[in-house]
Amino acid sequence: MNIKVVRGNPTPEELAAALAVVRARAAAAAALPPGAPTPRDSWSDPSRIATTHLPAPGPTSWTRTYWPS
Template identity: 85%
Template sequence: MTIKVVRGNPTPEELAAALAVVRARAAAAAAIPPGAPAARDSWSDPARIAAHHLPQPGPVSWGRTFWPG
């Protein structure tokens, strides 16, 4: 693995921290078995959206639009 600093002048500590993050991500990606489904981030999970009920149309639905019930 080769990492090249394109811009700036990082200190040895900053470079070591960046390298540690890159190596940790590479090790985590290598630990996933081939063919396994990719892990989803909870923010992009469609089940998060489906878990909340949307307000039903009606004469008072405007009052429930911004307040979780």
């Protein structure tokens, strides 16, 4: 694995921290069984926000149409 710094001047400690995060993510992805959904798949799944019911019609229902409560 090669990592190239294209901007900035990171310290060795900052590079070590970034590399630790990248290696931890790679190890976690390798530990998943084949075909298992990755956390990114779960996060981008539109059905996760469809668990709330639509607001009932009424004079203030327009205020609840975007933000789930």
